[in-house]
Amino acid sequence: MHASSSKKSPLTWAVHISVVALVALWLFPTVGLFVSSFRTADQIANTGWWMALFTQERQAPAIRIAGNEAEIDGEFVIEGSLFDTTDATISRWGTSSRAPEAYEPGEVVDLRDGQMLSVAVDGAFRLSAPQSFGDGRLPRVFTTATTPPEFTLQNYRFVLFDPSNREGMAKAFFNTLTVTIPATVIPIVIAAFAAYALAWMRFPGRSLLIAAVVGLLVVPLQLALIPLLKLHNDIGIGKGYLGVWLAHTGFGLPLAIYLLRNYMVGLPRDIIENARVDGATDFQIFVKIILPLSFPALASFAIFQFLWTWNDLLVALVFLIDATGETTVMTKQIVELLGTRGGNWEILATSAFVSIAVPLAVFFAMQKYLVRGLLAGSVK
Known part of the structure; x- marks a missing residue:
């Protein structure tokens, strides 16, 4: 008698499941809105709010190398960084949209006419050539980078x-x-x-x-x-x-x-x-x-x-x-x-x-x- 009376009816289970579903339907969008309000535009455009606490790996748009050249030991060199302030870590990179992940960080690649290019893990690059680059177009770099979780108060400011x-x-x-x-x-x-x-x-x-x-x-x-x-x-x-x-x-x-x-x-x-x-x-x-x-x-x-x-x-x-x-x-x-x-x-x-x-x-x-x-x- 006691066991049968303590057993929950199917209607009770249906009510409990319905309440949990309603709470979830209300809670998930609210939490998502809250998390998204602290994310940057780039993060929102590339990943959902549920990925905000995880390291993200994505292909960045092509970045054209730019900088002032300097003559070092008979070579003309341009050095700089592909990124401005981000903490991204490059896992693969390339110089063509057909093979954006062709090379590993630190690998030195022979482009053309003696031009040599290397890209480090933190985005630092070194482009060298036996003659001046002049006004010619510098190569583009495609990167696959991992970025740590990032939150900001700038949106609220x-x-x-x-x-x-x-x-x-x-x-x-x-x-x-x-x-x-x-x-x-x-x-x-x-x-x-x-x-x-x-x-x-x-x-x-x-x-x-x-x-x-x-x-x-x-x-x-x-x-x-x-x-x-x-x-x-x-x-x-x-x-x-x-x-x-x-x-x-x-x-x-x-x-x-x-x-x-x-x-x-x-x-x-x-x-x-x-x-x-x-x-x-x-x-x-x-x-x-x-x-x-x-x-x-x-x-x-x-x-x-x-x-x-x-x-x-x-x-x-x-x-x-x-x-x-x-x-x-x-x-x-x-x-x-x-x-x-x-x-x-x-x-x-x-x-x-x-x-x-x-x-x-x-x-x-x-x-x-x-x-x-x-x-x-x-x-x-």
Whole structure:
């Protein structure tokens, strides 16, 4: 009996496997974006992020030898290095695209007309000839090199602090904070008062208001964009931070009131009735009893609203962003980067990770309240 009861059912295994798959689908792209944000453009173009910690071997583009010649013991010699600052180690090299790995490092090769060329492991070369090279074209060198793992903070310096970065990701970051923080706090404050009234105060039409709140949950916000923008223009708000704060507040209130009301209804009735017997007003009950006990639900909605407003593009385009670009948020800035820097994957990866870093921090800091708030009122 005990063995059969402890054996997990196929449904339990299916749930566990599904959870692991969902976590992997979320985790791998996030880790890949994080790793890519610290890699150079050359590394991103040649290998995937999962190879970032391993030594890489690849064929470099052809490098034409260049330098000043000097006469040494009757020979004309040009010496230098194929690489500028890299720590690459050459494993094979050649002088023709047909045989790019024909020679080993250190091997001296007779090219033509007495020209002798050797390439060392670190990329140092020596080209010699019995006569001057003049204005003739010098040979090209094809290399197969191994490079150690390399990480850099230059991507973040450019994205956040470089004054030559006209895209202004740092400014867009603060613009997004300016939108998100008030657009999260305002609906929480309004919804908390409304939820308490719908949960514990008796007045005519309360049931109809609760039904209206539930009905508003299924109304697409796209239906209200144009009428609401026209209303903002008519009353003089126009496009700006105030307009986008009010828009996010209106769109977020139905869910906020629904979550908080369900949670507050499940609070112990005896505590509230005893407070009223002791002479406490509704406002005192709300501030001193309801709000402290409702913190999980408040935090749950705060997570939803913060993530929604931080990642929003549609509402910001309609109610905030103007032609000057002074109020551009990060989502719009990344869209512009896709057009202006479509080949600079290191800049795109860094900008994208900067945009998700704050939501990740908020989610992990408050995730323990998320499930408690979502299940509010579902179990008595």
